Amino acid sequence: MPFLDLQSNLPASSFNEDFLKKFTSVTAASLGKPEDRMNLVLHPGLPMLIGGSSSPCVVLSVAAIGVTDTAEKNKEHSAKICSLLTSELGLPEDRVLILFHALQPHQVGKKGTVMSFL
Template identity: 70%
Template sequence: MNVVVKPGLPVLIAGSCAPCVLLSVSAIAVTDTAEKNKEHSAKIFRFLTQELELPEDRIVIRFYPLEPWQVGKKGTVMTFL
């Protein structure tokens, strides 16, 4: 998992610039169905609302399914690893 945090950016969600989280999740064979993402979303929301004390309406998650050939690693792509 890779995490990039960019604090202090001005973001407008639902007409408010209150603190928020915009999270992008991309993975191979983990984010490829609505059922899987519903489970991931529930767990991520639970964690973020508890740890950051943010209301759910201040969190947005975007899921990006990836194919193994779309991810490079060790001088090749995941298809061949």
């Protein structure tokens, strides 16, 4: 049940439904998770600076159980996700930042309990 939080200073029109579906699909495949378990929140049109520049950019937070807990895994995820974001949004690699958060099953609530009990 990965959580994706995509923040950008690009306008909402840059993120059509086809992009959102492709982004979720590619990220699910990279993480080895089913697409129907993916959760995405998009925050477009934000005032943002990366490296002191307000040029078009994105910051993505990826939080998941068991698949974002090592540098080796995250290096692979980063390459695949960054490639998609740069090609689809026309961003240079240095305008894409990805934060990985390793979650434990007890940190994710669902159906009135936590994933440890589901």
